[in-house]
Amino acid sequence: MQLNDLNGKATIKVAGEEVSVNASDSVKDTLKRLLEEKGIDSFTILVDGDEVASTNDLPETFADHEIEVQRYVKAG
Amino acid sequence: MIDEKLIHNAKPASKVIEEIDDSWRQYVENLKCQTFKLPFQGDYRCRVKNDFFHVEAYAGPLVIDKLCDGRDTYLLKTSIKHEFFTLYGEYDQTGDFCDFVSEPEIGCHYLAMSNMDAGRKICTGELQINNASLNSLEALKAIALEVVKSFRLINLTSLGTVILPEEHSALRDILSDKSKGTDMKTKSLIDAGLIEPLLK
Numbered sequence: 521m522q523l524n525d526l527n528g529k530a531t532i533k534v535a536g537e538e539v540s541v542n543a544s545d546s547v548k549d550t551l552k553r554l555l556e557e558k559g560i561d562s563f564t565i566l567v568d569g570d571e572v573a574s575t576n577d578l579p580e581t582f583a584d585h586e587i588e589v590q591r592y593v594k595a596g
Numbered sequence: 597m598i599d600e601k602l603i604h605n606a607k608p609a610s611k612v613i614e615e616i617d618d619s620w621r622q623y624v625e626n627l628k629c630q631t632f633k634l635p636f637q638g639d640y641r642c643r644v645k646n647d648f649f650h651v652e653a654y655a656g657p658l659v660i661d662k663l664c665d666g667r668d669t670y671l672l673k674t675s676i677k678h679e680f681f682t683l684y685g686e687y688d689q690t691g692d693f694c695d696f697v698s699e700p701e702i703g704c705h706y707l708a709m710s711n712m713d714a715g716r717k718i719c720t721g722e723l724q725i726n727n728a729s730l731n732s733l734e735a736l737k738a739i740a741l742e743v744v745k746s747f748r749l750i751n752l753t754s755l756g757t758v759i760l761p762e763e764h765s766a767l768r769d770i771l772s773d774k775s776k777g778t779d780m781k782t783k784s785l786i787d788a789g790l791i792e793p794l795l796k
Contacts, residue, residue, distance in 0.1 A: 548795050562664035562749055565794065575796045593722045594664060594751040
């Protein structure tokens, strides 16, 4: 995430696309909304390069974190 | 005129010669059955199994740690880890790619497979595989990595046969319960404390 100090914005990556978000926004709520908008139902989340293995690993806000959502290819 | 003379002078074929001829034909047919065209050159492990030529495409650990029910992605509270997992590219006798198969058979098979395939071939689902492009070891290994990656996620919406180790029997039994739909399975898994939403 590249935090823009002037306007409090941050850039995250969702399924390969860069998305601008408010750095102080809730990670959980924002990602939920973005994933619903993009119709992504299978995914994994990377925080500072590490894959989230537990929901406790998810930070509250985007501030000071590099966050990426990768879409999972489903079998079936 | 010559043909008529030849036919007139011809003698019935010897039974011994016919038998030798049959035997030779059978030998050639058997030989053909055991002959495989190598799909590509390279330094790789291979084997012949069930009349197919298998090329080792991935050998390493297998992890299954996520589940998707068509709406949300969940984390398995206890990941399924298998230390030694091998994925083979399966080629027919003419050297054309057919499917991926694994050893051991572990994970989930999906409804898109026919009964003939069940329990053997790996259903790759959304992974777009161009069979003709799997004509090099590098290409095969690259797509095998994608298959192993997609294996991490159990797709609840298209679940067929579930093959999981005994220590994951609680998860396996819920996933295998044909009387439960997707929503009921998700609820049962949450209630049993086996999964949690990735975004709570």
